[in-house]
Amino acid sequence: MVPGVSGVSRCDSELQSVRFEAEMEESGADGDGPGLEVVLPEEGRETPRCPHGPTLLFAKVCKGGESSRRFFACSACRDRKDCNFFQWEDEKVSEARLQAREAENRAKRPGTAQQDSWSRFVKFCGLGAHEQRFCLDCQLLLLPAEVASHAAHSTRLVGAAQLRRPSLLLRPLDNKKSQAQFLFTERSARFLLDALAARGFSRLLCVGAPRLQELAKLRSQEQDGALKSLLLDIDSRYAQFYRPDEFCHYNMFNHHFFGGEASSGVLRAFLAESAGEKVVMVADPPFGGLVKPLASSFSRISELWRKLQPSDSSAALIPMVWIFPYFFEPRILECLPSLTMLDYQVDYDNHPLYKHGKTGRKQSPVRLFTNIPAKDVVLPKDEGYRFCSVCERYVWSLNKHCSKCNLCPSKDGREWKHCSACERCVKPSWRHCQACGRCALPDHPCGSAHAARGCFLCGSLQHKRRACPASAARRKNRFLTEGQSVSGENRAKAKRKSGAARRNRKLSLQPVASAGS
Ligand SMILES: C[S@@+](CC[C@H](N)C(=O)[O-])C[C@H]1O[C@@H](n2cnc3c(N)ncnc32)[C@H](O)[C@@H]1O
Ligand SMILES: [Zn+2]
Numbered sequence: 001m002v003p004g005v006s007g008v009s010r011c012d013s014e015l016q017s018v019r020f021e022a023e024m025e026e027s028g029a030d031g032d033g034p035g036l037e038v039v040l041p042e043e044g045r046e047t048p049r050c051p052h053g054p055t056l057l058f059a060k061v062c063k064g065g066e067s068s069r070r071f072f073a074c075s076a077c078r079d080r081k082d083c084n085f086f087q088w089e090d091e092k093v094s095e096a097r098l099q100a101r102e103a104e105n106r107a108k109r110p111g112t113a114q115q116d117s118w119s120r121f122v123k124f125c126g127l128g129a130h131e132q133r134f135c136l137d138c139q140l141l142l143l144p145a146e147v148a149s150h151a152a153h154s155t156r157l158v159g160a161a162q163l164r165r166p167s168l169l170l171r172p173l174d175n176k177k178s179q180a181q182f183l184f185t186e187r188s189a190r191f192l193l194d195a196l197a198a199r200g201f202s203r204l205l206c207v208g209a210p211r212l213q214e215l216a217k218l219r220s221q222e223q224d225g226a227l228k229s230l231l232l233d234i235d236s237r238y239a240q241f242y243r244p245d246e247f248c249h250y251n252m253f254n255h256h257f258f259g260g261e262a263s264s265g266v267l268r269a270f271l272a273e274s275a276g277e278k279v280v281m282v283a284d285p286p287f288g289g290l291v292k293p294l295a296s297s298f299s300r301i302s303e304l305w306r307k308l309q310p311s312d313s314s315a316a317l318i319p320m321v322w323i324f325p326y327f328f329e330p331r332i333l334e335c336l337p338s339l340t341m342l343d344y345q346v347d348y349d350n351h352p353l354y355k356h357g358k359t360g361r362k363q364s365p366v367r368l369f370t371n372i373p374a375k376d377v378v379l380p381k382d383e384g385y386r387f388c389s390v391c392e393r394y395v396w397s398l399n400k401h402c403s404k405c406n407l408c409p410s411k412d413g414r415e416w417k418h419c420s421a422c423e424r425c426v427k428p429s430w431r432h433c434q435a436c437g438r439c440a441l442p443d444h445p446c447g448s449a450h451a452a453r454g455c456f457l458c459g460s461l462q463h464k465r466r467a468c469p470a471s472a473a474r475r476k477n478r479f480l481t482e483g484q485s486v487s488g489e490n491r492a493k494a495k496r497k498s499g500a501a502r503r504n505r506k507l508s509l510q511p512v513a514s515a516g517s
């Protein structure tokens with residue numbers, strides 16, 4: 001059976017959404033407003049399942065804090081083509097439909113167990129050089145008996161070097177033709193590995209970071225296996241290249257292991273063996289904005305790690321590096337307050353925009369969020385980073401320390417300037433507007449409702465939605481909420497029913513994080 005490439009669809013709209021967020025951020029919009037929210041249920045409450053594991057519960061937040069009829073949808077796929085699961089929260093589902101759904105979930109579950117993939121790989125490695133064929137159409141290493149059935153496909157010979165670099169061999173996942181599976185440049189991957197090795201970490205848990213895993217493995221082979229790594233990723237093509245203890249087919253939006261107990265046991269064993277060895281998690285999720293479900297999964301990994309540590313361990317979170325755009329900083333810190341954002345700009349080989357060395361808008365917006373003390377993560381001087389002894393962290397060259405704010409204020413890599421009226425540093429393109437009483441872009445809609453916009457829920461100008469007491473009360477209800485965009489016919493139906501389809505289409509590109517300014 002051909003290992004399926006299970007739906008990784010969040011990424012295509014990510015590029016759009018990241019661009020849009022950058023624009024929104026530039027315009028000073030803060031991302032508060034009406035939107036779809038993910039509601040993480042109380043522990044123990046089961047949600048219906050799609051082929052990608054437990055679904056998430058979505059609610060549309062309306063003005064006044066009311067939320068509309070809630071529905072379940074796929075946690076991993078944004079595109080209906082990849083997963084069209086839809087169910088109203090209060091919908092009664094017939095036994096027949098439940099059974100049909102079960103059958104569909106089973107059928108769509110990738111059929112190749114990790115162990116089978118590994119024995120195929122061992123067989124493949126034992127073949128002669130002229131027999132080692134990879135099918136480009138099916139993205140599959142072919143055993144001799146399978147070659148005939150791929151005769152009409154494009155295939156190529158692969159050697160040991162390619163087998164060690166699956167991220168170069170496999171086509172980066174995309175959908176709607178935009179590049180989606182953004183792979184680290186050698187510069188960024190090498191920096192991460194060096195920085196973590198310098199802190200004494202010898203076990204690397206790569207969540208959604210296949211290239212980091214393969215470079216860690218190569219490095220380990222050069223260093224007598226000193227570095228151990230485990231990859232958790234939804235892209236099951238990687239199963240072809242790794243031992244069962246090196247890869248788990250995993251959904252990071254709901255902490256779901258497609259391989260069941262056997263697979264979650266691999267993570268447990270990896271974390272358990274780490275007693276005495278320092279383990280670090282590096283996660284590079286798609287930039288879609290599901291911060292709270294991600295934080296929840298990372299917290300569950302942390303919980304497992306903590307239980308396996310010697311009893312004197314009091315750390316709440318596993319040492320981690322969460323790689324995400326800087327404008328998600330408020331959202332990430334709201335969920336995991338022990339993380340700090342570092343100035344290091346992560347760049348990607350196959351990203352059309354964000355390349356190292358560019359300036360202004362072309363700089364990568366992707367940063368590291370970590371609970372490793374910032375002063376211990378040495379950012380490379382030759383790339384333009386320096387140490388700020390007041391802030392006790394390494395910062396980007398243009399991030400100048402402001403003595404009035406007493407910090408290095410820049411988030412986006414540009415040099416920010418202090419506004420004495422606002423009593424804070426702002427982006428270089430902003431000007432202080434007397435009418436609005438705050439800094440904004442020169443062409444902002446001055447004095448309009450937009451400029452003076454207060455809390456979306458209660459209308460107060462004193463706070464934004466996230467700080468609204470109404471919103472806090474909702475959270476007290478032991479639900480976590482999260483801005484999220486959803487697409488798909490069924491979901492669009494839900495929006496139309498609530499009379500907001502047009503507005504929400506706009507919202508599907510709306511930032512869920514504030515600009516951090
Ligand atoms: C932005 S790419 C990061 C790749 C990383 N920069 C590297 O070079 O190793 C996102 C990764 O997350 C994976 N991914 C996407 N959705 C996922 C999900 N729901 N659960 C787990 N992994 C997912 C993708 O397959 C991809 O490998
Ligand atoms: Zn699904």
Ligand SMILES: [Zn+2]
Binds near residue numbers: 136137139150153
């Ligand atoms: Zn094929």
Ligand SMILES: [Zn+2]
Binds near residue numbers: 406407
């Ligand atoms: Zn400083």
Ligand SMILES: [Zn+2]
Binds near residue numbers: 404425
């Ligand atoms: Zn300042």
Ligand SMILES: [Zn+2]
Binds near residue numbers: 420421422423438
């Ligand atoms: Zn100002």
Ligand SMILES: [Zn+2]
Binds near residue numbers: 437444445447451
């Ligand atoms: Zn104004």
